[in-house]
Amino acid sequence: MxxxxxxxxxxxxxxxxxxxxxxxxxxxxxxxxxxxxxxxxEEVQQDIGGTGDGSSLLKKMEISVxxxxxxxxxxxxxxxxxxxxxxxxxxSVEALNEGQSPAPDTLWRRYSEFELLRNYLLVTYSYIVxxxxxxxxxxxxxxxxxxxxxxxDFVERxxxxxxxFLLRISAHSVLSKDNIFYLFLTQExxxxxxxxxxxxxxxxxxxxxxxxxxxxVKNPEKRFxxxxxxxxxxxxxxxxxxxxxxxxxxxxYGVYKVHGNYGRVFSEWSAIEKEMGDGLQSAGHHxxxxxxxxxxxxxxxxxxxxxxxxxxxxxxxxxxxxxKHELLQYELEVTALDLVSxxxxxxxxxxxxxxxxxxxxxxxxxxxxxTPEQREAKLKVLEEQITEGEEFVxxxxxxxxxxVQNSWIDIExxxxxxxxDLKEALISYAxxxxxxxxxGIQVWTxxxxxxxxx
Amino acid sequence: xxxxxxxxxxxxxxxxxxxxxxxxxSTPRCNPALxxxxxxxxxxELDEDDDLEVFSKDATFTDASSINTSLPTSPGSMINQYRFxxxxxxxxxxxxxxxxxxxxxxxxxxxxxxxxxxxxxSEFDSCEYEVRRRxxxxxxxxxxxxxxxxxxxxxxxxxxxxMKGMVERxxxxxxxxxxxxxxxxxxxxxDHPILSxxxxxKVFLTAxxxxxxxxxxxxxxxxxxxxxxxxxxxxxxxxIKQRPEEFVxxxxxxxxxxxxxxMMDKITQRIIKEQREYLEEMKExxxxxTLWSASEEELVDxxxxxxxxxxxxxxxxxxxxxxxxxxxxxxxxxxxxxxxxLKAVLRRRDNIQAEYESKSYTLANKKADRDVLKDEIxxxxxxxxxxxxxxxxxxxxxxxxxxxxxxxxxxxIAEKNVAYYEKCLAIWETFLTTEKPELVLEKDTEDYSQK
Numbered sequence: 052m053x054x055x056x057x058x059x060x061x062x063x064x065x066x067x068x069x070x071x072x073x074x075x076x077x078x079x080x081x082x083x084x085x086x087x088x089x090x091x092x093e094e095v096q097q098d099i100g101g102t103g104d105g106s107s108l109l110k111k112m113e114i115s116v117x118x119x120x121x122x123x124x125x126x127x128x129x130x131x132x133x134x135x136x137x138x139x140x141x142x143s144v145e146a147l148n149e150g151q152s153p154a155p156d157t158l159w160r161r162y163s164e165f166e167l168l169r170n171y172l173l174v175t176y177s178y179i180v181x182x183x184x185x186x187x188x189x190x191x192x193x194x195x196x197x198x199x200x201x202x203x204d205f206v207e208r209x210x211x212x213x214x215x216f217l218l219r220i221s222a223h224s225v226l227s228k229d230n231i232f233y234l235f236l237t238q239e240x241x242x243x244x245x246x247x248x249x250x251x252x253x254x255x256x257x258x259x260x261x262x263x264x265x266x267x268v269k270n271p272e273k274r275f276x277x278x279x280x281x282x283x284x285x286x287x288x289x290x291x292x293x294x295x296x297x298x299x300x301x302x303x304y305g306v307y308k309v310h311g312n313y314g315r316v317f318s319e320w321s322a323i324e325k326e327m328g329d330g331l332q333s334a335g336h337h338x339x340x341x342x343x344x345x346x347x348x349x350x351x352x353x354x355x356x357x358x359x360x361x362x363x364x365x366x367x368x369x370x371x372x373x374x375k376h377e378l379l380q381y382e383l384e385v386t387a388l389d390l391v392s393x394x395x396x397x398x399x400x401x402x403x404x405x406x407x408x409x410x411x412x413x414x415x416x417x418x419x420x421x422t423p424e425q426r427e428a429k430l431k432v433l434e435e436q437i438t439e440g441e442e443f444v445x446x447x448x449x450x451x452x453x454x455v456q457n458s459w460i461d462i463e464x465x466x467x468x469x470x471x472d473l474k475e476a477l478i479s480y481a482x483x484x485x486x487x488x489x490x491g492i493q494v495w496t497x498x499x500x501x502x503x504x505x
Numbered sequence: 506x507x508x509x510x511x512x513x514x515x516x517x518x519x520x521x522x523x524x525x526x527x528x529x530x531s532t533p534r535c536n537p538a539l540x541x542x543x544x545x546x547x548x549x550e551l552d553e554d555d556d557l558e559v560f561s562k563d564a565t566f567t568d569a570s571s572i573n574t575s576l577p578t579s580p581g582s583m584i585n586q587y588r589f590x591x592x593x594x595x596x597x598x599x600x601x602x603x604x605x606x607x608x609x610x611x612x613x614x615x616x617x618x619x620x621x622x623x624x625x626x627s628e629f630d631s632c633e634y635e636v637r638r639r640x641x642x643x644x645x646x647x648x649x650x651x652x653x654x655x656x657x658x659x660x661x662x663x664x665x666x667x668m669k670g671m672v673e674r675x676x677x678x679x680x681x682x683x684x685x686x687x688x689x690x691x692x693x694x695x696d697h698p699i700l701s702x703x704x705x706x707k708v709f710l711t712a713x714x715x716x717x718x719x720x721x722x723x724x725x726x727x728x729x730x731x732x733x734x735x736x737x738x739x740x741x742x743x744x745i746k747q748r749p750e751e752f753v754x755x756x757x758x759x760x761x762x763x764x765x766x767x768m769m770d771k772i773t774q775r776i777i778k779e780q781r782e783y784l785e786e787m788k789e790x791x792x793x794x795t796l797w798s799a800s801e802e803e804l805v806d807x808x809x810x811x812x813x814x815x816x817x818x819x820x821x822x823x824x825x826x827x828x829x830x831x832x833x834x835x836x837x838x839x840x841x842x843x844x845x846x847l848k849a850v851l852r853r854r855d856n857i858q859a860e861y862e863s864k865s866y867t868l869a870n871k872k873a874d875r876d877v878l879k880d881e882i883x884x885x886x887x888x889x890x891x892x893x894x895x896x897x898x899x900x901x902x903x904x905x906x907x908x909x910x911x912x913x914x915x916x917x918i919a920e921k922n923v924a925y926y927e928k929c930l931a932i933w934e935t936f937l938t939t940e941k942p943e944l945v946l947e948k949d950t951e952d953y954s955q956k
Contacts, residue, residue, distance in 0.1 A: 281800055284800040285797075285800060288793060288796055288797040288800065289797075291793050291796075292790070292793045292794070292797070295786060295789045295790050295793060296790070298786045299783065299786045299787055299790065301786075302779060302782050302783035302786050303783055305779040305782075305783070306776060306779045306780050306783055309772060309775050309776050309779055310776065312768070312772045312775075313769070313772055316765055316768045316769055316772065319765060320761075320762075320765040320769075323758055323761045323762065323765070326908060327908055327911075327912070330912075334915070470803045470804055473804055474804065474807055474940075477807050477808070477811055477940075478807075478937065478940055478941050480811075481811075481814070481933045481936050481937050481940070482937070484814075484818075484929070484933045485930060485933045485934060485937070488926045488927070488929045488930035488933065489926075489930065491922070491923075491925075491926035492923055492926045492927060492930065495919050495920075495922040495923045495926065496919075496923055498915075498919045498922075499916060499919035499920055499923065502912055502915040502916040502919055503912075503916055505908065505911075505912045505915075
């Protein structure tokens with residue numbers, strides 16, 4: 052039974068993204084990536100088996116992360132390390148539909164490569180809410196579950212999470228078309244170099260820059276401010292829920308397992324009783340069954356927790372998009388302010404009045420005015436700068452507007468997806484609870500029978 | 506109206522007018538064999554005057570054991586009497602324990618319980634009695650019964666001191682649990698063919714407070730009581746030569762049973778603890794979902810629904826924990842105490858045997874007073890045989906009661922657990938029908954593990 056984390060939908064994609072006119076354009080998509088950190092979707096035309104019709108990769112390619120294996124090797128510091136690799140299998144959907152069952156193409160990837168892919172996507176598609184990876188280290192664990200990354204249960208849950216990650220990307224109308232993503236699925240060796248060669252790391256906004264912008268931006272779009280609050284709330288509430296759930300799981304485990312002791316004592320006790328012996332013995336078996344049933348129950352619950360965790364991490368992705376908006380907006384504001392100040396300088400120079408206090412003004416007062424030629428030269432420079440500045444402001448404004456437009460399309464898509472997924476998760480939780488209750492009814496009805504025969 | 510009559514009744518009760526040794530003389534009406542040598546005409550229809558005679562005759566007998574030794578008939582016929590009573594005994598003595606009340610004096614605070622007795626037995630002057638008793642009184646009664654019938658199995662009293670984990674001696678749950686246990690204690694005695702005819706038992710049920718106090722003061726003096734204890738200790742130190750096989754088996758059983766039931770008690774306490782902690786954590790869940798619903802638009806209803814379900818399940822869990830701690834745990838605890846009672850009974854039986862054996866030993870080794878010794882030995886032998894037979898019969902009785910008590914308790918808790926899960930099931934199914942009706946319809950065919 053292969054478990055999917057969520058029902059990643061194959062959708063027909065008909066949204067249209069606004070493209071930004073590029074100043075320096077080039078034919079190859081890799082060059083485009085290097086020069087333009089914000090890549091317009093239509094620029095990235097990959098020919099991946101003919102997906103030019105705009106539909107997601109998922110329709111063309113069946114992707115799965117089917118296995119996990121332990122490897123040992125030397126790391127960058129030349130030390131021995133043990134790590135896990137995951138097997139990615141891909142198959143052409145067309146071939147399957149035609150009734151063929153070709154062997155899948157396979158390659159192995161480790162978690163750090165997934166991280167690299169995601170970081171690349173984050174930088175390259177900053178207006179998209181990029182699907183999150185499963186957690187790096189086990190968090191919100193309840194005591195029975197190991198926090199060890201090598202633990203087979205953790206590895207299995209991670210495998211499912213990684214598969215889900217790939218499916219989400221391949222279902223996305225924009226992300227699925229990315230070449231780096233395609234190569235991730237198909238080219239095992241040298242893929243890392245290709246990614247680094249894109250130079251995306253240089254284009255990443257520094258944390259400091261982003262933080263600075265968040266504090267200083269004056270007019271972010273109201274929708275983004277609201278979205279940021281929402282993402283904070285979502286993160287807080289899901290964290291809380293996960294913490295409580297972990298404690299509840301702990302306690303539930305305790306309740307069920309202690310009943311196992313009943314089983315043991317009933318069994319021992321039945322040995323010294325005549326009439327009650329049989330009843331006690333069989334009741335004891337049911338108590339053992341009851342105690343054992345909690346393992347399956349909690350495994351199911353873990354699945355629910357994983358679904359919540361995905362959206363916990365999604366909230367971070369949402370915040371990233373908001374921050375990018377704030378950054379662009381801030382840069383625009385800074386550019387605009389700069390332009391205003393330059394225009395003022397020009398005015399002062401032209402009219403000779405010193406309206407604002409400036410060092411120049413003071414020194415000129417102290418050491419004498421400049422010659423008309425000097426002033427003329429300065430004015431010329433300023434005019435050039437102002438013209439440049441105006442162009443800059445225009446392009447920045449456009450960039451900002453387009454960012455808002457494009458990102459909001461993806462945000463709406465995300466909201467739909469989130470509502471659907473969370474609804475499904477909650478319903479499946481209810482289904483789980485029902486199943487748990489039914490098991491309980493069965494066990495205790497059986498025990499009741501045994502007691503009545505005592 | 507009845508009550509006033511009772512009061513009048515009691516004060517004229519022939520028994521209470523006697524200043525002689527009332528307390529020690531257990532005079533089971535159905536077993537007149539124990540009264541005096543010429544009991545035979547007293548089978549079932551004693552009238553008061555004969556009774557008085559009997560008492561004054563036996564006034565010199567100050568302890569139960571010496572009464573028992575003057576049996577003109579064999580223990581065998583007495584046992585038949587016992588069995589006969591059991592077969593034809595229909596319940597004619599109903600006792601309820603209720604209405605706990607707190608009393609505060611300068612020295613202490615204590616609780617009294619109202620004991621209401623309804624009976625058609627002839628030895629009771631009235632059909633209905635109402636008295637108030639405190640725990641100390643119950644302890645006294647138990648002591649007297651044990652004295653009179655060392656090898657009968659008396660249902661245990663609830664413990665004197667608070668159980669581990671309780672905060673207050675007088676909190677409501679504790680009082681209620683104690684009340685139930687006291688109720689059971691008295692009713693078990695009432696159901697017992699021999700014990701229910703015990704005089705002290707009757708006094709306990711019927712006497713007014715001052716009467717009981719004065720009655721308590723009578724009885725074997727401290728010195729004679731001490732004498733008995735010394736004898737018993739001396740005998741047990743010497744030990745017994747060989748325990749009869751059936752009592753060896755009983756001993757082994759009681760050891761094992763005590764151990765098992767003790768473990769059951771501990772396990773149940775642990776389950777209650779875990780369940781309570783589970784409940785505490787669960788209670789936090791609902792509010793989080795409600796909080797979440799405040800940030801959402803489309804998911805508001807389903808999140809609120811979840812919160813509701815979880816809160817309702819919490820209520821059901823609370824009930825279930827209550828069932829465990831008020832239903833199963835007290836019963837298990839009673840039987841932990843029973844095991845101790847059984848051990849004490851077996852010890853007393855052993856002591857009686859030891860007493861006999863030590864006297865026999867003396868006879869074998871001392872030359873003096875052979876005749877006196879021989880008489881004493883015969884008495885002790887009869888006493889021992891009587892004690893053994895009583896124990897054997899009562900043992901069967903106890904086993905039956907134990908089985909039925911425990912069977913009922915386990916059955917009950919299993920039923921309550923089924924009901925608990927059914928409640929929770931209904932809660933979640935209702936939720937599902939509102940959120941995803943089509944799922945509920947497909948329920949029978951779908952494999953949930955696929956989700």
